[in-house]
Amino acid sequence: MKKLKLLMCVIALMSFSAAALDRSKIADSVENVTPILNGQVAPKATLQTVDGDPVSLKALTMQKPTILIFYRGGWCPYCNRQLAGLKDIEGKLGELGYQILAISPETPAQLQAQKLQTKFTVKLYSDAELETISGFGIGYYIEDEKRTMYKSKWDIDLTSEKSSGTAVLPAPAVFILDQKGMVKFNYVNPDTKTRISSELLYQAAKLSL
Numbered sequence: 001m002k003k004l005k006l007l008m009c010v011i012a013l014m015s016f017s018a019a020a021l022d023r024s025k026i027a028d029s030v031e032n033v034t035p036i037l038n039g040q041v042a043p044k045a046t047l048q049t050v051d052g053d054p055v056s057l058k059a060l061t062m063q064k065p066t067i068l069i070f071y072r073g074g075w076c077p078y079c080n081r082q083l084a085g086l087k088d089i090e091g092k093l094g095e096l097g098y099q100i101l102a103i104s105p106e107t108p109a110q111l112q113a114q115k116l117q118t119k120f121t122v123k124l125y126s127d128a129e130l131e132t133i134s135g136f137g138i139g140y141y142i143e144d145e146k147r148t149m150y151k152s153k154w155d156i157d158l159t160s161e162k163s164s165g166t167a168v169l170p171a172p173a174v175f176i177l178d179q180k181g182m183v184k185f186n187y188v189n190p191d192t193k194t195r196i197s198s199e200l201l202y203q204a205a206k207l208s209l
Contacts, residue, residue, distance in 0.1 A: 026130075026161060026168055027140040033171045035137045035188045042068075042181040043135025047125040052108040055125070057132055058181060060101060066177045067093065067205060069102045069122065070138055070170040072192070074114035075156045079172070082195040083122060089202045090121045098205055103127050105159035105168060128159050133170045138188060142167040174201060176208045184208035 027033045036042070045057045060066070069086075071079035083102060093100065100122040104111065108126045133139040142150075142158060147167040150156040158167035174196055176185040185204045187196045196204075 025137075026134055030140045030169075030171050030192060031190045033138050033140055033188065033190070035171070035173060035186060036135075036175075036183055038183050038186060040183050042175070042177055042183065043132070045127070045131035045135050046129070047103065047127055047132060048108050050108050050111045050124055050126070052126075060099075060125075061177050061181055062179050063099065065096075065098050065179060065205075065209065067098055067100045067201070068173075068175040068177060069100065070133065070136070070173040070175075071102055071104050072169050072172070073104050073106045073156070074110065075154060078193050078195060082172075085198045087121045089198045092202055093205055096205055096209060099123070101125060103132055103170075105130060105133060105170060107159070110157075130159065130161060130168055133168070136170075136173070136175065138171045138173045139168045140171060142169055176205060178208075 025034075042057060042061065046054050047057060047060070048054055061068075069082070071083065074080065086100060090100065102122045103125050105127055106114070107128045111124045111126050114124070127133050130139060141161075141164075144166075147158055150158055158169065160166060161168050171188050171190060172192055172195055173186065173188040175183055175187075178184055185208045187201075187204075189195075
């Protein structure tokens with residue numbers, strides 16, 4: 001248990017940010033994102049269901065303790081592997097009283113197609129307006145050259161920031177919130193191929209109650 005708590009402290013330090021930073025600003029790279037910290041309150045933001053219906057993040061998270069998973073999209077194999085792995089702990093998290101929400105910059109239509117193709121054990125929400133992603137301080141710009149490559153090589157349409165027209169993705173991240181919206185745990189890794197393990201997430205969820 002002592003080792004787990006120490007590991008959680010190390011992970012918390014991976015937020016690598018100072019309280020005075022403007023966390024709503026989109027970063028120029030994944031290494032420079034400035035996620036909100038443990039003890040801070042989740043931003044006010046509106047999401048969309050896979051059917052396109054608007055819903056406030058606050059309304060969702062006030063219902064029960066929440067595990068928020070930010071992922072790049074259904075095209076990302078590392079994200080899909082992470083979501084699929086949650087089936088191993090979903091029942092145990094439910095017993096603890098948690099709900100699991102997965103947030104992506106993909107549009108409701110993209111998520112709907114993804115929902116039809118894959119059996120997910122979490123609730124999917126669209127943040128195509130980038131309100132939640134920027135509010136949590138985990139959004140970063142994608143260079144035009146890379147965006148073009150995503151489209152030409154894999155037919156992936158990335159979501160753009162309306163003000164600049166530049167593509168934005170979220171750093172892979174997990175936040176655990178209480179019913180007041182306070183962050184109890186966060187994991188943000190600039191290595192876009194790395195995800196928190198299901199077992200570590202479960203242990204973090206237990207300690208966050």
